[in-house]
Amino acid sequence: MDIHQVDDTITRRMNAILERLQFLREADLYFYNQPITELRGGSHVMVKGREMGMFASYSYLGLVGHPRINQAAKEAIDRYGTGTHGVRTLAGSLDLHQELEETIAAFKQTESAVTYTSGYVTNLTVVSTLVGRGDYVISDKLNHASIVDGCLMSGAKFLRFQHNDMEALEERLQSIKDGSAKLVISDAVFSMDGDAIDFPRMVDLCRKYSAWLMIDEAHSIGVLGKTGRGIEEHFDMPGTIDIKMGTLSKTIPSVGGYIAGKKEVIEYLRHASRAYIFSAALPPAQVAAANEAFKVILDEPWRVEKLRANAQQFISGLQNRGFDTLQTSTAIVPILCGDDNSAFAMTQAVQRQDIFVLPVVSPAVPPGLARLRATVTAAHEPGQIEHAMNIIQAAGKQGGVIP
Numbered sequence: 001m002d003i004h005q006v007d008d009t010i011t012r013r014m015n016a017i018l019e020r021l022q023f024l025r026e027a028d029l030y031f032y033n034q035p036i037t038e039l040r041g042g043s044h045v046m047v048k049g050r051e052m053g054m055f056a057s058y059s060y061l062g063l064v065g066h067p068r069i070n071q072a073a074k075e076a077i078d079r080y081g082t083g084t085h086g087v088r089t090l091a092g093s094l095d096l097h098q099e100l101e102e103t104i105a106a107f108k109q110t111e112s113a114v115t116y117t118s119g120y121v122t123n124l125t126v127v128s129t130l131v132g133r134g135d136y137v138i139s140d141k142l143n144h145a146s147i148v149d150g151c152l153m154s155g156a157k158f159l160r161f162q163h164n165d166m167e168a169l170e171e172r173l174q175s176i177k178d179g180s181a182k183l184v185i186s187d188a189v190f191s192m193d194g195d196a197i198d199f200p201r202m203v204d205l206c207r208k209y210s211a212w213l214m215i216d217e218a219h220s221i222g223v224l225g226k227t228g229r230g231i232e233e234h235f236d237m238p239g240t241i242d243i244k245m246g247t248l249s250k251t252i253p254s255v256g257g258y259i260a261g262k263k264e265v266i267e268y269l270r271h272a273s274r275a276y277i278f279s280a281a282l283p284p285a286q287v288a289a290a291n292e293a294f295k296v297i298l299d300e301p302w303r304v305e306k307l308r309a310n311a312q313q314f315i316s317g318l319q320n321r322g323f324d325t326l327q328t329s330t331a332i333v334p335i336l337c338g339d340d341n342s343a344f345a346m347t348q349a350v351q352r353q354d355i356f357v358l359p360v361v362s363p364a365v366p367p368g369l370a371r372l373r374a375t376v377t378a379a380h381e382p383g384q385i386e387h388a389m390n391i392i393q394a395a396g397k398q399g400g401v402i403p
Contacts, residue, residue, distance in 0.1 A: 029344040031351065031358055039064055042379030045356055052356040053388055055374045058250035060331050061222045061303040062379030069253060069292045076288035084281040089271075096284055100291040104258050107229060107294045108244050112266035115258045115287075117279045119218055119247035120146040122257030124153060125275035126245065127185065129268075130212070131156040135181040138172050138211070140164065140197065142190050147216060151185070163190075166201040173209040182211035185243075188220035188231040192365055192373060194328030196224065199231050203240045214243035222251030223330050228297050228304040251297075254290035256282050307331055307378040313385050314376045321393045322402035334360075335372040335392065337401050343370035349395035355388050 024030040038046035042062035045054045063069060076096060085091050097115065104113040116122040127150030131137050135156040139147055142163045151158045159175075161168035169184070176182055184206050186197045197215075206213040217230045225233030228251070232238050243265065248256035259269060270276055297303065311331045318325055324336040337343040343359035350357055350372070361370040372392070376385060396402040 024344070027344075029348060031344075031347050041065070042377060043381070043384055047356060050354055052351070052354045053384055055355055055357045055376065055388055057375055057377055058219075059253055059379070060219075060251045060307055060375070060377050061228070061297060062377045063251065063293055063296060063303075064253045066253070066293070066296060068296055069289050072288040072292035073285040076284040080284035082285065083283050086280060087278060088281045089277050091281075093281065094284060094287070096287045096291070097281060100287050101258070103291050103294050104246075105260055107298075108246070108260035109229070109232075109238060110244060110260040111263040113258050113260040114266050114270050114276065115248070115256055115282060116273075116275050117256055117282060119245075119249060119257035120149075121275045121279070122245055122247070122259065123147050123216060124150045125273040126243065126259055126269060127151055127183070127214070128154040129273040130154075130214075130243070131181060131183050135183070136176050137183045137185060138169065139184075140186045140190075142193065143185065143187050144191055144216060144218070147185055147187070156183075163193075164195065164198055166198050166205060169202065170205055170209075173205060173211060176209075182209065183214060184211045185214040186216070188215050188217045189223060189330050189332065191219055191332065192360060192371075193326050193334055194330045194332030195326065196220070196231065196234075196329060199235050200237065203237060212242045213240070214245060215241045216245045218245075218247040218250055219330070219332060221246050222297055222304060223307065226304070227301060248286070248290045252290050252293045254286045254293065256286065256290065303378040307376070310376045310378065310380050310382075310385060313382060314374070314389070317385070317389045318392070321389060321396070323392075323396060331376050333374045333376070335374055335396075337370050337372065337396075337399070338368060340367075340370045342399050342401055343372060345399045346372060346392075346395045346401060349398055350391055353391045353395075355391050357388075357392075 034047055036045045036047055042059060042064050043054055044051055101113040101115055123146035131154045133155045136159060137151045137154060137156045138159045139151055140163055141160050159172045161172050189196050220230045222228040224231050232240060242261060244260040246258050248254045314333055315325055315328060318335060326334050337346050340361040343361055347359045357372050357374045360373045
């Protein structure tokens with residue numbers, strides 16, 4: 001059957017996206033999936049033969065290309081090769097996998113940890129393994145898509161509350177009958193707005209209503225806390241999260257996801273979560289890189305301090321130039337543009353001045369809240385940040401985003 005001859009909902013849905021993409025490409029306003037040919041020191045990239053300042057990276061501590069991490073990956077390839085030979089349950093785990101999980105548990109100050117092949121898969125499988133029909137899962141409305149998908153796949157009653165509104169969360173918890181299993185789940189730092197969850201209040205509510213608490217720390221590891229251990233350290237509340245989720249592909253320059261927690265929880269997930277049982281193990285080089293990265297974070301604490309200073313410079317500098325950066329207090333800095341066209345036009349102007357930053361538009365964010373989703377890392381120097389802000393300011397004035 002020729003798909004172009006089919007007139008149904010699937011075809012119309014596809015055509016709507018394809019037509020939008022065609023319009024953006026013809027107007028030179030399509031900026032996604034650009035091939036990067038070289039990473040230079042964590043703060044610059046080569047794109048289409050041009051060196052650009054990188055302000056869209058998740059490598060918050062600037063660990064991509066770190067010599068120790070690269071060397072660990074190379075040694076793992078020399079010893080184990082480039083891949084694994086099956087799922088860990090049936091084909092066996094490398095000693096490297098166990099070492100990484102022990103490193104994660106120590107870093108997150110828990111009894112145990114388990115790793116998965118991606119951050120997305122981690123949330124999908126863990127939420128749907130922990131809760132099911134007859135249970136309740138309660139989620140912040142701005143949680144990552146992987147959390148939402150895990151909640152939907154679980155079959156549990158899915159309740160959402162207004163972003164960071166703890167009164168709304170309490171109303172949700174009060175509505176659940178006694179005896180039902182309850183899982184509250186939230187990002188620690190929100191990936192589009194850059195703000196942190198009201199963690200102390202959320203912990204209090206979970207204890208009051210006997211709910212499990214799962215926190216996604218994809219954007220808070222290396223960012224929050226004196227040593228970069230995350231939101232518990234940031235608020236000096238150790239041991240208050242039941243299910244500690246994180247990724248190995250942002251601050252940690254590798255790939256994968258993990259859960260850290262009590263030994264019983266981890267053993268249960270290792271033998272009940274489908275993504276662990278039916279997915280091939282992480283490749284040796286990526287395991288070794290992640291393992292070394294956690295050690296580098298502790299050995300080079302100046303990176304966490306520099307990231308915090310860079311984020312403050314970037315946020316305050318943009319605000320002083322007239323931009324709305326919402327409630328961010330982290331390395332993720334939304335630069336509000338208003339409508340989608342303004343965000344695309346600003347991105348075009350900024351990228352033409354060799355600053356690599358990308359737009360986020362509807363439906364990823366609500367209409368009218370399109371933005372440049374910018375980030376800073378520990379690899380940036382103050383002068384580079386100032387230069388980028390000046391270019392963004394000029395683009396904002398040109399597009400009427402700021403006066």
